[in-house]
Amino acid sequence: MPELSLVVNGEQHRLEVEGRTLLVHALRDELGLTGAHIGCDTSQCGACTVLLDGAAVKSCTLLALQADGREVTTIEGFATDGELHPLQRAFVDHHGLQCGFCTPGIILTAADLLSRTSSPSDDEIRQALRGNLCRCTGYQAIVESIRAAGAAT
Amino acid sequence: MSDTSLIGVARPRVDAREKVTGATRYAADGYVHGLLHARPVLATEPHARILRVDGEAALSIPGVVAVLTASDLPIASPGTDRTSEPLAREEVVFAGQPIALVVAETEAAAEDGAEAVLVEYEPLEPVVDVEAAMRPGAALARVVEASDDEAGDLESIHAGVDHGQEDDSEEQLSENVLDRVTRDRGDLEAAFAASDAIVEGTFRTPWVYQAYLEPQVCTAWLEPSGTLVVSTSTQGSFVTRRELARAFDIPLEDIRVVAEPLGGAFGGKFALVEPLAVGAALALERPVRLVLTRGEDFQATNPASAQVTHLKLGARKDGTFTGIEGRLIVDRGSNAGWGVEGTSSLLVAGPYRWDAHDLRGYGVQTNRFTFGAYRAPGAPTAAFAVESLLDELAAKLGLDPVEMRLKNAFVEGDLSVSGNPIPTIGAVEVLERIREHPLWAERAALPEGEGIGLALGYWPGGNEPAAAVCRVNADGSMTVVTAAADMSGVNSAFAVIAAEAFGLSPDRIRVVTADTSSGPYSGASGGSKVTYTVGAAVLRAAESAREKLLAAASQELEIATNDLEVVDGVVRAIGAPDRSITVEELAQMALRFGGRYEPIEGHGGSAQTRGAPSVAAHISHVRVDRETGEVEVLGHVIAQDVGRALNPALVEGQMRGGTTQGIGWALYEQLEHDEDGRLLTGSFLDYAIPRAENVPEIDTLIVEVPAPDGPYGAKGIGEAPVVAAPAAVANAVAAALGTRLYELPMTPPRIWEALRS
């Protein structure tokens, strides 16, 4: 079986995967990182979003082998030494979640947005969330959380 | 204890931290040793006899362990509901119905296997036109087995709604009509004759999908002791246990159902995938997990039914309502067990008084998926019809839409069309509150292409007895134990209730969702009743634990219990706070070898019989692009009577989430079938749910009319927010366009069409 070498949340890993194995399955099944969730099969929902070399991507729409030699950050790698990342703290404090299934993906998409635009407008935030579906919140608390995180960093 | 400082504080939810760190283990996340993976084979014919299922090619694929059909599953019950017939036996009644289950060592192999299974069908005539299906002599949607179902009690978990009067109609209808509900009272003819204005219309809503982000999933296995363990994403562990016990003829206590954290449910997660996983686990005697793909979830679960509502209503010129006549036809798909005819025919009368009514609901079977519950089942459809017509009525009579509704809105004691008296309700209060919102005043002077609309809706709520335990731990913290699945954030409500009732900070309270083996009884989470019923049980359990605490403290401090108070983990003398002992100290005296006091634990139960309906009023502000038909929702306000907002942040979340689903109903969502009944819109590429850019900021107005039997006056509030939201958007679009659409969703092509015809 082909071998995949990649850094996940700062740790080097060598995995055996199939040619067809999707990155999301490699993360969930081989590495036990179940924070990337599978919510659809047509690359719409964004619940599987992770950072690939710092850019938000849908891990369900990537072959694991495409990530060979690259760095992946999942939600599990976001807090440092038990300290929540400002985005995570903002989502807790501003109630940006309900069932939580979409939350890791949204936080990582927001991380990408905030790395490029330091204080995005609400419109920019909503546009940036086009690839992340949420069924519970109506998005407002999510936008408020991202806005607050943007202001804090 | 009168100080209620913990109630009404916006606090992060108790599970927020684990959710934002990805630590929450949803039902598909846990590791199980020796796990097999299942993949269903779904019917491609909407109505057919199954001649042959050929799994030979599938079995030759490496990793595939079994290809199971109905006869391989040890089902004992003969019914045709999804629990008794998880795999079609002889007759396929909808395209997408599971016919076989391929089980393999890996998910990939299971999918390879499912692709290789061959099914031979003898096609039968598909029944797709609901109204044609009702006529005597129409082809039947189910031919092989009579739909004589005991679908357990699945209907009753969704609403405390009756079935109307005995049906004595002389109407001749085909056997596709599974249920008729009749509600009539008073002289309708006379009522219409006394009216100064009458309006009528036919309203259509499509099949609509709950679209919970987490597809349905269940893992089942047999313990060495023989206990069947079912780890599942479900709204009701006890309900699921009961259904599985019935279907597989297993004693209740030999099944342990574990309700895992829910990735959304909204009514759709009741005993659909569990029978499949359980059947496979029992047949193969190995652990089996079934995680539906989104495509399978679209095709094979249980969305909200399509409905046609013919409605006619009248009023006098002073605005008092006279009569209402309705005929509601509900497409139940292949769900023979229950439908929303009862609820929809009740709610189509809105939260209003009528002199006379004649409302009939028909549940018709067709060859489409089994209909299921979706947040306030039957209510958004009903409100769309009545609230649209009420706007027309107000226009005809030259009356203000809010004033006219206020004139007729329920107050406590009024009779609903079910003949039952309305309990405490905040209909008047929410109307008065929303009337003050600046957006309502703007409606007169809007730019071209914009419109503002208002609508009112309610949900009756539900009752079910419940129990809870509050247990103090050796460190002075408390664990609250219920078996209620946390669908809407109820665990956070329980923490605050227990904290308030006992005398601890909510930070010292942990809430545990127990399984059916160890948990106190809880009904399903749904019907807007968990906060009301389980919350009340938690309150009593906390009070009971407090009694034990005070009994021990009283002995230690030598002070009468009446003279003691519990504040933030400390028991102290009222008026002399230095005479105190901590909860932790007392707990340690109890929880040790040779200890002198009973463990500080309380058990509480509830069995409310009084209902606690919730009402919500909406104002929607839209702009329509007349050249393209696109609708932009510029603003939205919701005022809801919530009883008591235990945690305003969570209450607002429900209000916004429900409103957003209502915007989806209004503008985006429809499941479509072809002329044979095959699903055309089976993915998020075809089925649009609102995205962040489609939803405006939603102003939330919390109105508190305490529910007498609810914990601190709180009640269930999860469903009311969606009910009148689509109607408000429809009324806004009608105001913007100058013409009304009678069908949802109001897509750009439909609006464009309406402007040109």
Place this chain on the structure above:
Amino acid sequence: MIPAPTRYARATDLDHALELLEEEDAKAIAGGQSLLPVMKLRIARPSVVVDISRLDLRGVEAREGELHIGPLTTWAELLRAEAVDRPSLAAIRECAQGIGDLQVRNLGTIGGSIAHADPASDMPAVLLALGARLHLRSPERERELPLGEALVGPFLTAIAATELLTDVVVPLPPACSGSAYASLEHPASGFALVGAAALVEPDREAVALTGVGATPFLLDGDPEQAIAGAEIYGDRFASAEYRRGLAAVLAGRALESARRRAREDR
């Protein structure tokens, strides 16, 4: 959900890529944002997926009167490229902003989208209006093909199985030019129900449509007349009649916007 079994190979350079693509049923993957979804639905079942993403075919550069867009340029990179930041090329950015979503734009490439040839994809309409040409390389030859000739049918191009896109070339419009893109998206898929791209130069105007035919296409002559006489596709969600009306509206809006930008372009 899980693709059919396939092998994976990574190309180290262009020649290596062409060699790998000689295998029957081999498919090149760049960002995978078009290919993987159809592989997951098991509609596409390549024998081997040839990862060309690390080839040196990225970058956006204006030189000698032409804009060169490397086919492996992602939408995100295209949006950030300075070379497209001018009123005459504004349609490129305007269109790219609405393609997919943030995550898709981080990986999806312009070359991948062109090769995939979805009849409702947005950028080809803009490229047609701008008069784009494709540079192609196969083991035997290099050739140039106008985009209009490359787009043959739904998901069908004139690019051979053993050919790779090496450059997308757009002539830089003269001074006082403007371009724009207007579309109405399907609310679920985000694909264009109708997309209209317009280029306005001092002496000519060009309009191209997407979402309404077997391929995106350039309008011949007066846009209103061309739309009235064109073969327009429709479906259950949006009828041909609606799309025809919409095409006229959006073409008009794109032209208006392009004209306004032309006035700003000094």
